[in-house]
Amino acid sequence: MNYFKIANRNVKRQKRRSNMLAISIAFGTLIIILLQSLTTGFVENTQKTITTAMGGHIYISGDELLESGKIVPKVSDIDILQGAISNVVPTLIKDYQKRSVVSGSLIFHGKTASRASVVGVDWNHESTLRNDLNIIEGSLSEIEDPQSIVVNQDVFEELGAGIGDKIIFNFQTVTGQENVEEYTIIAVSESKMSFGISSSYVSISGLNQALGLEEDEFQTLNIELYNGNNIDKVQNTIESSIEELGGTLPLPVSEEDNMMSSFGMGMFATDVNQEWTGTRFTVTNLNDFLDIVIQVINVINFVSFVIFLIMILITMLGLVNTFRLIMNERILEIGTMRAMGMQKKDVQKLLNLEGILVAVRGVIYGIVAELVISRIISLFTFSEIRNPAMQLLLKNGHISFPIEILYTLFVAALVMGISLFAVSQPVRNALKKSVADELR
Amino acid sequence: MKIKKMITIIALVCIISSSLMAITVNEATNILKEIDEYSNFEGKSFSSTISLISEDPEEGIDKTVVYQFRDDDNDKFLMLIKEPSIKKGQGYLKIEDNLWFYDPESRKFSHTSLSEQFNDSDANNSDFTASSLLADYKVTEVSEEMLGSYETYVLNLEALNNEVTYPNQKVWVSVTGSLILKKEEFSKSNKLMRSSYYLNYIKLGNNLIPTKTIFKDELVEGKKTTITLSNVSTNDIPDSIFTKSYVERVNN
Numbered sequence: 019m020n021y022f023k024i025a026n027r028n029v030k031r032q033k034r035r036s037n038m039l040a041i042s043i044a045f046g047t048l049i050i051i052l053l054q055s056l057t058t059g060f061v062e063n064t065q066k067t068i069t070t071a072m073g074g075h076i077y078i079s080g081d082e083l084l085e086s087g088k089i090v091p092k093v094s095d096i097d098i099l100q101g102a103i104s105n106v107v108p109t110l111i112k113d114y115q116k117r118s119v120v121s122g123s124l125i126f127h128g129k130t131a132s133r134a135s136v137v138g139v140d141w142n143h144e145s146t147l148r149n150d151l152n153i154i155e156g157s158l159s160e161i162e163d164p165q166s167i168v169v170n171q172d173v174f175e176e177l178g179a180g181i182g183d184k185i186i187f188n189f190q191t192v193t194g195q196e197n198v199e200e201y202t203i204i205a206v207s208e209s210k211m212s213f214g215i216s217s218s219y220v221s222i223s224g225l226n227q228a229l230g231l232e233e234d235e236f237q238t239l240n241i242e243l244y245n246g247n248n249i250d251k252v253q254n255t256i257e258s259s260i261e262e263l264g265g266t267l268p269l270p271v272s273e274e275d276n277m278m279s280s281f282g283m284g285m286f287a288t289d290v291n292q293e294w295t296g297t298r299f300t301v302t303n304l305n306d307f308l309d310i311v312i313q314v315i316n317v318i319n320f321v322s323f324v325i326f327l328i329m330i331l332i333t334m335l336g337l338v339n340t341f342r343l344i345m346n347e348r349i350l351e352i353g354t355m356r357a358m359g360m361q362k363k364d365v366q367k368l369l370n371l372e373g374i375l376v377a378v379r380g381v382i383y384g385i386v387a388e389l390v391i392s393r394i395i396s397l398f399t400f401s402e403i404r405n406p407a408m409q410l411l412l413k414n415g416h417i418s419f420p421i422e423i424l425y426t427l428f429v430a431a432l433v434m435g436i437s438l439f440a441v442s443q444p445v446r447n448a449l450k451k452s453v454a455d456e457l458r
Numbered sequence: 459m460k461i462k463k464m465i466t467i468i469a470l471v472c473i474i475s476s477s478l479m480a481i482t483v484n485e486a487t488n489i490l491k492e493i494d495e496y497s498n499f500e501g502k503s504f505s506s507t508i509s510l511i512s513e514d515p516e517e518g519i520d521k522t523v524v525y526q527f528r529d530d531d532n533d534k535f536l537m538l539i540k541e542p543s544i545k546k547g548q549g550y551l552k553i554e555d556n557l558w559f560y561d562p563e564s565r566k567f568s569h570t571s572l573s574e575q576f577n578d579s580d581a582n583n584s585d586f587t588a589s590s591l592l593a594d595y596k597v598t599e600v601s602e603e604m605l606g607s608y609e610t611y612v613l614n615l616e617a618l619n620n621e622v623t624y625p626n627q628k629v630w631v632s633v634t635g636s637l638i639l640k641k642e643e644f645s646k647s648n649k650l651m652r653s654s655y656y657l658n659y660i661k662l663g664n665n666l667i668p669t670k671t672i673f674k675d676e677l678v679e680g681k682k683t684t685i686t687l688s689n690v691s692t693n694d695i696p697d698s699i700f701t702k703s704y705v706e707r708v709n710n
Binding site: 084086087088125128129130186188190191193194195196197198199228230 | 515516555571572573617619620621622623624625643645646647649651677678679680681
């Protein structure tokens, strides 16, 4: 017997009822997939923004202790660092970038953008950043000129400057001396959050000279991995290798200092008790910056999981009730089928198949609706919202909804399983009756 | 021939008279020592009330009143902000090489440095400590110049280490009294960053302290801060003032 054909015909026969059932399943599926896709997009975009802004997954910075007791942020024990990196399995590391960073005031005709962060970049090496900057005005053709600067949109608008204008950057050298550099604006990049400060970019060689660093020195080395899951493994290898090679790492931070440092207060807390020669290396990673974001995402995930459960429950209850009504309506039909010689299990198989067909239809509707709605939402631009946390979650000013095929299949299977479970109970109850009762 | 002789004589007179009037680099170094001694309160404390009026073309005019306490013997100072009310209780505490900023709102101390601006004004934290020109700079050039109606020595100074705020300075010092009347401070790239004008001084024993100073930002036109000292005193200040616990509880 062709169960599928009969089941399909039965489903089609009750178009309105089948569609209503499918729509209720579709709604549940839609909400579940949409929320998951949204939170996945938030996490991916945050990771991407931070990885781009920081130039990788693992960040190694250096400090040197001067005779006067002053701590200077720079890496000059390059041999130790290179030795430590060479101890990492080469297939794990995709690339690494050397950068120098300084905060100061950008000034243009009396207008000041204070607390501006300027990042020195080796443009010959950093092709990823060049591609990810999202230039909205000007071009990067003269980016390797030491006097060229790519300013971010916020600074550009605050200063009221134009492409080709010369701006002054006032900052302090690594030893605390006042310094001033003049740069020409060659391009404007879309503002992206970089830990509360939007960054502008210049050539590292010029910035190093202005900061009082040697040409081959730098302040941070950022390592990009092929797979973000290897962050802890690579970080541990680098830290242990630095120690083996005679380098210095910071003293372990106490719980209290750790709390202070999370508010930006305790960065010198451990220095009081530590003396060292050469470079003291501090190794941090993407997850240290993602902690707060991940906490927010976890809350969203928890809320979406609760919504998921509620939706599943509602869908299941709806299906159970609807199928109970359907079974009552079709009791005569069931009795006729059994009177014509169909076994209980055959009837059950047929009715279950009808339930699955409705569920499949619902899941397909849900997935299609999710794709349509997510595409429509992602068309809206939120670039006007200058909230740094919001910009961190967006992809070029848009909410993104990455498609997770495995998760979608899992949800589809789960919804169909639940539909089958919801259908089987009323069917079983209907089949408990005798044929005579069913035909009465 | 006669004209040639005249010119030679005039030139010789000028050279001789100028060499008689000008001072040597060594003598100029002694002036730095004198300036440092005037500002250093050895063996006594110093306290005052400071009024800072900051004028910014973008931000407008902002007035801050600060209580200043100094113990130069032990390299300590405390600056407690009294006004405006929104910043009341914020403080800068320096003990030897450490300078902390205290924020009563978060109840946290954070490290800062002498080269940072004081409370977003055009004054630096180092402007409120004893002068250390002799230890930090060497005189590279000396000349004489009239500054208004004052005869001054103009000293070009170059930093002896790379940790001072300004690598180069040009200082106008009065010929009589060795008082700084004007200062120009230059960045590492030799750009003029700040001009300071010392308008009034007060004598406290052997010390001479500027009571009115104008710091003019040379990078942002129209931006300046006027500092006025009042209630100056050399009365003893208890050691307990220069502690974190005092800064924390002073508002309560």
